[in-house]
Each structure stands twice: as C-alpha cells, then as structure tokens.
Amino acid sequence: MENFGDEYKHYWETNMFLQTEELDSWGLDEALSGYYDSSSPDGGTSSAASKNIASERNRRKKLNDRLFALRAVVPNISKMDKISILKDATEYIQQLHEQEKSIKGEIMELESRKLKNPSSDFEQEIPVLVRSKKMKTEQIIDYVSSRSLIEVIEDKH
Amino acid sequence: MENFGDEYKHYWETNMFLQTEELDSWGLDEALSGYYDSSSPDGGTSSAASKNIASERNRRKKLNDRLFALRAVVPNISKMDKISILKDATEYIQQLHEQEKSIKGEIMELESRKLKNPSSDFEQEIPVLVRSKKMKTEQIIDYVSSRSLIEVIEDKH
DNA sequence: ATTAACACGTGAGCC
C-alpha cells in the first residue's frame, strides 16, 4: 500500500543531479488519491493526507537543493554524503575564519609598529600576502632617485 | 504499533539543544524486539529490523549534530529552520569568497604596478586594509638615508 | 549476508 515501490531509481546521487520523478510521482499520487476517494467513506481526510504528502515531498526537495547549493560553494568535497557535506562545509568555514583572523592579526601588528627602525625590521613588516612584491631596496631607491633625489639631498643637508 | 508515540517531547529546538531520549528509546526498542522475538516465528528478521531502526536513528542524530555544528560557525543565523540554516551558511560562504577575492584583487593590483610613478600615485597604491600605515615619503627617505644614502648617491653618479 | 545511505509516507506539535 505504502511505498508503491516501482521506479525506485533514486539513489542520493541520482536524485542530486537529475531531479525527475516528481511529475511521475504526482501523477501516481493523484491516481491513488482518486481511487481512495471513491472507495473510502470520507474524502476530506485523504485529500488532506495527499496535501500533506505533497507538502512534505516539496520540503524534502527544498532541503536537498539547499544541500546541493552548499556543496557547490565548498571546494574539495571529498565524499558525497550528506553528513560529509555538512562536515566539510563546517571545517571550511572554520578554516576561512582562521585565515581571516591571521590576516587581521598581521594588519594589527603592522599597524602597531612605529616604522622608525633600521632596514632589517622594515622588510619584516611587510605581511606574508604582500611579501611577494618584496618592496626591494632597489625599487625604493629607484623610486626615490627617480623623483627628486637632489631635492632630498638638499633637504637633508 | 509503529510510532509508539508517548514522550513526543522532541520538537526541532528541543532535540537540538538537549539530546536525551536516546537511552530511553534504546530501552524501549530492546523491550519491543524481545517481545516480538518470542511471538513472531522468525526472530532474525525482526532483529535485523531493530538493527536498521537503531542505525537509522543514529544516522539522523549524526546529521542533526552536523547541522548544529554548521549553525554554530555561521554568524547572524536568522531563523532556526534546517533549510534556513543551509541557506545562511551558503550565503555566508559566498560572502567570504567575495571578500577574499577583493583582497586578492588588491594584492594583485599592488603587485602589477611598477612603482615608478610620482608620489601621489604611490600613496594610492597602498591597499585599503594596509593604508593605515601610509608608507609616507618621509619615512622612506628616512629609511634610505639611515641606511647608506651616501653610497646610493655615489652609485647613482 | 551485512551495512550504509537514502526517499518515502505518516503522525504529531506549533503557530
């Protein structure tokens, strides 16, 4: 009676990617409800039951879609499990939080220093993410010299 | 027979925060399986059914725990719905992605420039998050002069 | 044969 289980082609992966079998199930459900409406004494109860069935089915579909969307924004999804998806998403958010905290920590450290130290400290103040540019001494010297080095010397003297 | 529905105290919130009723359900299940084992002709099937019930119950608990953990790492959770939790988590991850992309964009822009422009452009090259330090020209001049300005002049000439 | 993961229908609580 329940679980009229033909066309049980929906494993998790199958249902994830191609979400068919909704129209088919709807058709089957309507047929069944109509059959039960003619046989059972009260038609209102079965109609409400069908409504509840359809609503619950739609709710499940919504939940799976949301899980699919969550899986889409999380990189490096190892397993396709529902539980694994939630686990990977949680760990990924925590990883992003740590990364953000480290960046903010570097900025705070950079902001707190006085930048009036000798040259070795100056190079260490550049954070890791910007260190690729390296702010080499030659570039700084080049910039200063290209600008108005003579004026600088004259100002300094 | 099914849904032996006393102690139905578990709404979503109730089950989320205090996860009792597991030991109680286990006790009830064992009692039921024992009773059915003595009455039904085949005891192996009912035992397998009880095993399946317990496994499924544990799986549901795991899934809810994972959802609870996901909700914990996402700030500004508006509604307590399962679907809303997944939706908020997905949007939060997307927001973090955009933020990270903007930061990397600033770094790339900073890296791509040649640093051979006048001083006004040089000040604009510092990204927003690091701009508090300002890398003023006087400081650079101070650094260069403190290092070995005379050698620089001698090299340039 | 055993197990894990899933979708389904159903009843119950809350608003």
Next chain:
DNA sequence: TGGCTCACGTGTTAA
C-alpha cells in the same frame, strides 16, 4: 482552523 516543520519507522538500492 490549516499549514508549516520535524522525527520516526520502513523499504530499497548499492557497495
């Protein structure tokens, strides 16, 4: 009242 959200047990499929 009806419309939600949820947990539960069950049947099925694949490894």
